Amino acid sequence: xxxxxxxxxxxxxxxxxxxxxxxxxxxxxxxxxxxxxxxxxxxxxxxxxxxxxxxxxxxxxxxxxxxxxxxxxxxxxxxxxxxxxxxxxxxxxxxxxxxxxxxxxxxxxxxxxxxxxxxxxxxxxxxxxxxxxxxxxxxxxxxxxxxxxxxxxxxxxxxxxxxxx
Amino acid sequence: xxxxxxxxxxxxxxxxxxxxxxxxxxxxxxxxxxxxxxxxxxxxxxxxxxxxxxxxxxxxxxxxxxxxxxxxxxxxxxxxxxxxxxxxxxxxxxxxxxxxxxxxxxxxx
Numbered sequence: 001x002x003x004x005x006x007x008x009x010x011x012x013x014x015x016x017x018x019x020x021x022x023x024x025x026x027x028x029x030x031x032x033x034x035x036x037x038x039x040x041x042x043x044x045x046x047x048x049x050x051x052x053x054x055x056x057x058x059x060x061x062x063x064x065x066x067x068x069x070x071x072x073x074x075x076x077x078x079x080x081x082x083x084x085x086x087x088x089x090x091x092x093x094x095x096x097x098x099x100x101x102x103x104x105x106x107x108x109x110x111x112x113x114x115x116x117x118x119x120x121x122x123x124x125x126x127x128x129x130x131x132x133x134x135x136x137x138x139x140x141x142x143x144x145x146x147x148x149x150x151x152x153x154x155x156x157x158x159x160x161x162x163x164x165x
Numbered sequence: 166x167x168x169x170x171x172x173x174x175x176x177x178x179x180x181x182x183x184x185x186x187x188x189x190x191x192x193x194x195x196x197x198x199x200x201x202x203x204x205x206x207x208x209x210x211x212x213x214x215x216x217x218x219x220x221x222x223x224x225x226x227x228x229x230x231x232x233x234x235x236x237x238x239x240x241x242x243x244x245x246x247x248x249x250x251x252x253x254x255x256x257x258x259x260x261x262x263x264x265x266x267x268x269x270x271x272x273x274x
Contacts, residue, residue: 004176008184015188015211019195024204031207038214045225050217050236057240062210062247069251070203073258081200081265091197095190102186108179115178118228123221131230132237143241150245157252160259 004044011037022082024075025067032063047123181222188215202254202264206247213243 014034021027035058042051083091103109121127132140188211195208217236224232254264261268 001176004180008180011184012187012191015191018211019191019199019204019208024201027204027207031210034211035214038218041218042221045221047221047225047233050221050233053237053240054217057244058210058214062244065247065251066203066207069255072255073203073264075201075203075264081263081267083198083200088198091194094197095194098193099186099190102190103183106179106182106186108182108186110179113177115176115181115222115226117225122228122230123225123233128230128233128237132234135231136234136238139238143238146245147241150248154248154252157249158255 004041007037007040007044011041022080024070024080028063028066028070031066032059035059035063042123045123046117046120049123049125049128178222178226181219185215185219185222188212188218200266202257202266203251205266206250206254210243210247213239 011034014030014037018027018030018034021030035054039051039055039059042048042054192208192210192212192215195211196205199205199208217239220232220236220239224230224236257269258264
């Protein structure tokens with residue numbers, strides 16, 4: 001039980017560091033640590049398949065993509081555009097208002113029962129695979145189409161255009 | 166695995182709600198206060214992850230694995246979104262030599 005609170009604290013801390021660090025490369029690295037703490041959360045929820053997918057896809061693929069783009073564009077602390085302090089302050093106030101609104105909507109401060117694992121098997125690969133390929137077969141195939149489209153689109157967009165005169 | 170399940174027992178679902186709300190709000194604040202387009206996209210990833218974790222928590226509470234399948238689809242969507250978004254950022258950088266979001270204000274009235 002205490003593990004959850006420790007990891008949640010770490011997640012919030014590193015997420016805050018992600019958005020408040022001036023250097024973009026440090027920001028990406030803090031985001032990697034945040035995603036790692038999310039992986040720990042998935043393991044605590046006994047969602048092992050999601051933990052592995054989160055680890056590989058988010059920390060492995062997406063974050064490396066971000067890091068590559070940052071290095072390709074040669075960004076560092078000196079070229080980092082920052083907003084004025086007034087805008088930052090207003091942004092933080094708006095975020096706090098959002099938190100309060102969500103707390104009110106969810107009624108989080110009422111007493112709730114502790115989370116009980118109804119069926120500890122649901123997060124395992126065997127069970128999820130059965131659900132994925134029975135009920136969700138069509139969305140699964142459509143998502144493969146989506147990924148193919150995204151790949152072609154990314155290549156077409158990032159390709160250098162020939163000079164037009 | 167037994168110890169993991171025991172670790173889980175006793176954390177109310179409300180605390181997952183509070184935690185995910187805070188992470189989501191941090192993502193929103195990141196979008197509001199930064200001008201670097203790449204960091205704005207990273208904040209969007211943070212928001213997506215907060216929602217993912219909440220979906221997984223509710224799926225575990227109700228004993229229904231549909232929520233976890235949905236998280237899987239959101240992850241596929243996020244991968245596609247990041248690939249296209251970063252390609253657009255590279256294209257914009259090639260034209261304007263900057264990643265500042267304010268250099269893209271030509272469409273504003």
